[in-house]
Amino acid sequence: MQAAYAPFISVAESIRFEITPQSLLPGVPVAVKDNICTKGMRTTAGSKILENYVPPFDATVVEKAKKEGAGIVGKTAMDEFGFGTFSTNCAFGVPKNPLDPERSCGGSSGGSAGAVAAFKLPIVSIAESTGGSITCPAAFTGTVGITPTYGLVSRWGLVDYANSLDKIGTIGKSVYDAALLLSVIAGYDEKDATSLRTQNTDYTAFAKPDGKKLRVGLPKEYFSSAVDSGIVKEVEMLADRLNSLGFELEQVSLPSTELAIPTYYIISMSEASTNLAKFSGLRYGLQLEFDEKQNIEEYFTKVRTEGFGEEAKRRIILGTFTRMAGYKDRYYLKALKIRKRIINEFKQAFAKVDVLLAPAMPILPPKFSEIEKLEPAQVYMMDILTVAPNMAGMPTVALPIGRINGLPVSVQVIADHLQEGKAIQMASIIEGLNGR
Amino acid sequence: MDADAEYVLQHVSRLARLQLSDEERQKFAKQIRDVLDLFNKVASANVEGEPAYHCIEAENGLRPDKPVKFDWDPLANAKHVEGKYIKSPKIV
Structure with missing residues (x-):
């Protein structure tokens, strides 16, 4: 898989699992984005400046995963420090999309999503998002990505990109897998000054639909002409289906988008x-x-x-x-100041609805030959659907809902601060509609 | 905005302690101009109110002020080490 799709920058030489009968991740292989420190294992953040950096400590999230019986299988390819949307700005090889190796896995956590999509194993990834770096690669590889509320997961041991925006999250093959890993890595850490004082939560409890009908908002700006019309159509079909199942749907507006x-x-x-x-x-x-x-x-x-x-x-x-x-x-x-306005607009929307439902990315995974032609400002425009929830620090779950010409189409479910439970619940309902 | 792009390339890159090659300078010129055009939408937006340095209200997360022992060597990755010190190029 590494030879075919190159999801890893470094692969573990041997893996040690410390398993007890209580372990939440017994023997589970975990791939870790290469900007998250792993003791004794090279951590480059995709940059030549850290080419030979071997951390003498584990990031809090890595320590927590290991304590629950997981083993770190490798460090995944990414845009340098997270600076990119296609993982093509990596100094140590570009990960290829397992669904079509001529196409990008997305970025910046491209390798994290690629590893989950490539292996026929119950593998999960610890990823990181600043402006959409979990939602984008999850969408392009047809995997599930959870970007938590800013501060829910400790950033200690993360090679920072932008401190007020960075969030460590998870990618898995299902909502349950991603929620399970989130349950393990979330929680207060005194080593991170921005860590929120939250109680330990079992997020998998939300990954079981209980028949509750959440109120769903559709932000009209996320269905604009900037988004591929085929993707918009798929998401609208999903909304119709939810409506026919008795979910209350409401159009909302986020004008600062x-x-x-x-x-x-x-x-x-x-x-x-x-x-x-x-x-x-x-x-x-x-x-x-x-x-x-x-x-x-x-x-x-x-x-x-x-x-x-x-x-x-x-x-x-x-x-x-x-x-x-x-x-x-x-x-x-x-x-x-605009960021403040964006946060307020989300808060106003969440006064009316439980979650927001929108396309995850405005395009289908592009070919590398298409990406080469893009100028930086054009690449930045690809983040139109992900930067606002990321700037507001709102939890988001991205998951696939269908295919166009064999390529995955994904939605994002956005919830209010610390309401990952609602986002996971809605994502789980949508996943159930697609036959999981 | 051309003047700004030129200023950014010539002056700011020096302040940012980056030495650009001629090739980089040439390539960056238009790219930086394009991004500044994008940024100027913010500059020209009519917006009042408080800035949001953080996205979520949280209490100050300072930990107790007490000594903590490292269980790892903070100089493990330093190359130019003399005893317990890091050797640096001259400062003044």
């Missing part, structure tokens, strides 16, 4: 540009030789120039600009 992409990219690039300053070439990562004549400025510049890939450089430059004195009010602060 039109500004979501530039708002997201300003915030995420601003944060990324400060975040990546930690790669100073001194404590870990790429470390070059230097002599007595060289000063720290020259050294720092050389390490960054050699270590970062093209998209990382573009984002650092743009993110430095948007938070500079003289420009900060115009770009960064304004984007944060």
